Amino acid sequence: MTVRQFKVWRGDESGGQLNDYQVEVNEGEVVLDIIHRLQATQEPDLACRWNCKAGKCGSCSMEINGMPRLGCMTRMSTFEEDETITVTPLRTFPVIRDLVTDVSFNYQKALEMPAFAPPKDVEPGEYRMQQVDVERSQEFRKCIECFLCQNTCHVVRDHEENKLAFSGPRLFIRAAELDMHPLDARGDRKEIAQQQQGLGYCNITKCCTEVCPEHIKITDNAIIPMKERVVDRRYDPLVVFGRKILRRDQLTSTAVAEPAVHSGPVTVAEGAAPVNFSRPLSGPPGPEVNAAGHVNLNEMLSDRAAAASPFGDDITFPVDPKTLNYYHPGGADH
């Protein structure tokens, strides 16, 4: 048993800092054990997610010495005895408290991704698939949804604004899984990956693969094959030419983020709205003003009969709701 130095980030959305702790470490322990000891002995309200403590549920995602890792899979023996170990929450997602972050981004993206489409005329119990055909998809189904890949991916980690257009590695392996599923009835997975999931944002720098605790070859076996499949469809000049001529280009549109108009009581649940409410909007342009900074009130000088609109004359009504940070909520079934 030794006493070792730890720095743990504590705080919430209003700010926080790295606190120093000295904690006992026993042989064979992992970082999550230390967090638990910290809770039990020094900081009972230290927030940290965990469940199975066996690398199977993917709850205890955190950043240890700056690297995204599972707390339960990081053995203390991998550090030097005199090394200070820094534990911080996932950076890519909004912080809730201490080591706990709001990972609803990932669930929202999963919600927007078209689910498995069962083949029409195959009864339950009649599904026949060969092992070699399911193996590729099975690799991706090993995913424990720890979201370390989502967290480490610089596309959203360093560029918050890409979160709207980019689904992230977790959803790319889901796309590959379904596209490679021997019985999935949808033919447009590639197009969805490219057009709606933002596959093109990936520049295959492979950090997702590097941090995956399940050792899924995310880049080599899912993202690159999906990119190649997209190339088959979209960038192969012969195919594109043929499509243009034969007019086989029309995609069946899928259910994504189009606000529907309906009546009824209003319930918008967390993360349900398809609008990024934080995106900056240029406000209404404002009315036209004269050199003195005043609205022209003289009808003689104006090009119209009535007063200028206080919101500017360039706006046509009705306003396209997609340009607003507004979502008309759903929930008709009350």
Place this chain on the structure above:
Amino acid sequence: MTTTATRPIGARPRAAIEAKTLRTDRWWLAPLLTVIGLTAWVAYATFRVFMQADYWVGAYHYLTPFYSPCVSLGCVPEAAEFGRFLPDSPLIPYAALSLPFLLLFRLTCYYYRKAYYRSFWMSPPACAVPDGHGKYTGETRFPLIFQNAHRYAFYAAALISVINTWDAVLAMQSPSGFGFGLGNVILWINVIMLWAYTASCHSCRHIIGGRLKHFSKHPVRYKLWGFVSKLNTRHMGLAWTTLATLAITDFYIMAVSAGWINDLRFIG
């Protein structure tokens, strides 16, 4: 019935951690080595390609891969296996037909993309280290969307590998007929490595079998796919190995051609 608060994506701040990265290991080493390695190689290759000399050993029919196929009017006639038709100019490499495609093949290669995005572009330099750009659109628009042309570069590269193989076959001669020397060994190693690199390409893996939905219906392609997949896991290693074998092959032939050394002959 109360209404739940709406909490849209991204509306809440992330953890306020001052340090840009908290990584304590030497994460900068790999991008640094990549920069050094690639810069050195590109400098050597550029110098050699525009040197327009010492590329041909007439006695043993050695042609360096940097000049194959030699199609410029400036080429030594015996070296020009595929005819001479490009104008001779110091600005046009003798192998101007193949070099752009080889360059394109490597530029769009999924491994090299990772390597130079990380090292030259710093986008990102290493995992969990912030990338050095304010804005990022990845490969969604011009010019990077052309990375998707890798497929066509692969076809071209495969063709050029055939030419390189033919060069290696032709090189097994001497003034007295059949011949074999150290130069042949080097040429063959280079060709085999080039084939391995080309075949291990992700596009190749896709074309061979990756695009299939049902492996069970195409047992032969599945076998080939399995083989290519194995090679593919070594794509990065092969990418660097072929840079080395290309440079070594070229340097050896330059050295023999310039008369700095004599080829070590086993036969003939």
Place this chain on the structure above:
Amino acid sequence: MVNIEAHAYDVVVIGAGGAGLRAAIEARLAGKKVAIISKSLFGKAHTVMAEGGAAAAMGNVNSNDNWQVHFRDTMRGGKFLNNYRMAELHAKEAPDRIWELETYGALFDRTKDGKISQRNFGGHEYPRLAHVGDRTGLELIRTLQQKIVSLQQEDKAKFGDYQARIRVFAECTITELLLEGTGAKKRIAGAFGYYRESGEFVVFEAPAVVLATGGVGRSYKVTSNSWEYTGDGHALALRAGAKLINMEFLQFHPTGMVWPPSVRGILVTESVRGDGGILKNSEGKRFMFDYVPDVFRKQYAETPEEGDRWYTDPDNNRRPPELLPRDEVARAINSEVKAGRGTKAGGVYLDIASRRPAAEILKRLPSMYHQFKELADVDITAQPMEVGPTCHYVMGGVEVDPDTASAGVPGLYAAGEVSGGMHGSNRLGGNSLSDLLVFGKRAGEYAASYTDELAARPKIDDTQVAAAVEAALSPLTREGGENPYTLQSDLQDVMGTLVGIIRRKGELEDSLRQLAELRERIQKVGATGGRRYNPGWHLALDLRNMLVVSECTAKAALEREESRGGHTREDFPKMSATWRKVNLICSLSTEGGVDLAHQPIPTMTPELLGLFEQSELAKYMTEEELS
């Protein structure tokens, strides 16, 4: 005044594991508006830990298999204490539930002809467990999770809102069920809980509640269960007036890791034994041959040679004794360790490294290999593992109606591990995953139809909500309250040492005394910090659930004077035919203590009895039952 968020749903499912999700899917398919309450994030439920597979008599590998054989195995495994009707429904419906999963997108391992592959498992006569490598539980939870997403997408297309008819309340804990009326007219009106994330309170107004909260394993120190397993559903049901059955039967998985300490309790799947692993004591002896009980003598090999032949030729050889039901294996290991032939850490060796080539182990047990390598730096292809009994599963639970999964209180349903009766005194490996599918579906179906028949929706009683708020806030407001982590650790010590795998009268009496003391202390538990994601506060609130469930277990264990399945009394080592006729029922007394009652077990129908040989029944039943 505290701010309380209110929601109205038709069916509220508490628990987002396999049973909960299956129930939610069924209720949604019946057109109901469903809330799924999950203590953790969506898809992290303890179901992911199930490795072996889901038992269903599909007969894909051995066509001799059918529901009758499965039923027989289940009854044998449960030592005939099972609710026969549940076992029957389970055996009959499991294949359909598995096939259904494929239409949701599950990808099981396949046989040569493209069907779902099935593997051998302890206690199952034929290869019966549908599996995906050794991560079947993960596949199951992911499949159900994705089915829910696909239903939400349908709702989005129809109503414009993903959450129009199913909403997942992640990281939300229910602390009380709300009731309407008293006595015989009592019925479910809703549920009260808090968001872990914000500490804000939430009330669900709902006529039907499905409990699918899993087990109670967190009351034990060495356990494979996650922190969520605090017996919430058991306690909620008790407080709502339902009864618990068979609470003395806890399954200790025979092979949990005992070394290194940080991974203590993590399970080593039975498939390690099914695929050739053997148990050895510290002297290197393969000891299981000494522990085959008489009832199993006929089905198990007598020599290592015969046992080894079975792996390749199961039709002409009997299986090795390593594949005995779990309790037998656990007891054998316990005896070896007690006799001083265990390892230093108090376990025995499980050896597959010397019996199978490394490549085969890697192929058959990839995540097992991965887990050991990553978590403990142990290479299972090169060295034996150190294993010992670990608290794993509670057979007992809420007493339910076999067909409807109703828990006795109108509107209350229970499915999965939280319900009791199906597994009798011991659960067969692989039966839990199929159990939660079969009864999860039934619970959802009948909860939905219950809401159809209602004349009026029940009303929530505000005084109950106010009381629940006060109870929830009390640890935070208490000055100088006791540390919840210390209390939990003390409770685990009591349960682990006194109500563990082998039980004695004196120790059980002692445990009841200590639990009574803990009850006093737990009433004075305190939590520091605020309401936002405060694990100390959450634990403080869970403690009373753990305590009441532990009391049930200890009381029932003291009462049952025999050894059967997951209940072993050192002072009563034999199985007793008279005790087989009795179920022990726990309920809450008016003062809040635990009342224990005897209840006769339902009599099996003659058709089902006819599936067994008379000689076999004689081992379990009294003379008069047989005649």
